[in-house]
Amino acid sequence: MTTLIEPPPVSPLAGIQSLELEITGKCQLACTHCLSESGPQASHGDMTPEDWRTVIIDAAALGTRTVQLIGGEPTVHPNWLEFTELGLSLGLHVEVYSNLFHVASDWWDLFGREGVTLGTSYYSDDPAEHDKVTKREGSYARTRCNIREAVSRGITVRAGIVDILPGQRIAEARAELESMGVTSVHTDRVRAVGRAALPGTQPSLGEMCGRCTRGRAAILPNGDLAGCVLSRNFPAGNVRNTRLADLLGGPQWAELSASVPAPRAACTPDDSGDCDPANTTACNPKY
Secondary structure, rough: OOOOOOOOOOOOOOOOOOOEEEEEOOOOOOOOOOOOEEEEEOOOOOHHHHHHHHHHHHHHHHHOEEEEOOOOOOOOOOHHHHHHHHHHHHOEEEEEEOOOOOOOOHHHHOOOOOOOEEEEOOOOOOOHHHHHOOOOOOHHHHHHHHHHHHHHHHEEEEEEEEEEEEEEOOOOOOOHHHOOOOOEEEEEOOOOOOOHOOOOOOOOOEEEEEEOOOOEEEEEEOOOEEEHHHHHOOOEEEEOOOOOOHHHOHHHEEEEEOOOOOOOOOOOOOOOOOOOOOOOOOOOOOO
16 A cells, blocks of 8 residues: 655756656666666665655656656566556656566556556667677567567557667667667667776766756665766765755755766666567566
């Protein structure tokens, strides 16, 4: 049962239109470039379900339009369905940024609800190349399968392609997505964050696309507020100690925002993977 938290008064801090909620570090995949270094052995972090409910309610009160559930793989969090329903009840658009490695049959109705969209990552039209990135054999087939199922159901799907490997089949991956009916496809270079960072190097805001803090923000599994999930090494307070409105109106956020270089290129989340649950056992797997 959801315990409703009294929201704060509507704040003039309506500049954050999109809030990424990294609700877990757990994932069935272990992508070579993963910004959060997620994987099967990771945890859900320090944020409790009550903490996440408070953040969602506060975000709605601040005038945020979209919350994005991200990870790790958000659908492995035991409360992700509840978080989605809460966001919808508050008038928020909810995007579930999933690797689409596993989709339970009863999730499709929720994905098809008004106000819900799906985001995912795709790496190649070559199964071996895709699986080389995700470090999970069969991930290409299961991702592609679920993308096709989503499109066939009229569910809005947004896909991101990250350029990671030498000679990676980026153009072919885009063409394959478009042939399946995905109309929103974005590409990005790999960012030196998480597993993609070079050994011995220090995190740099210069690796960001420039849109961190500018209309967007992120909450990490430990409760840290960041400019986006990519700028995780530069927190501006923690929502477990301070309400979101106070953090966004505080000096740490202002300092971080002033430190982010001006926008240069599109910023595409780059940490997930993807299946059309047809009548095959491969398309109806367990975790």
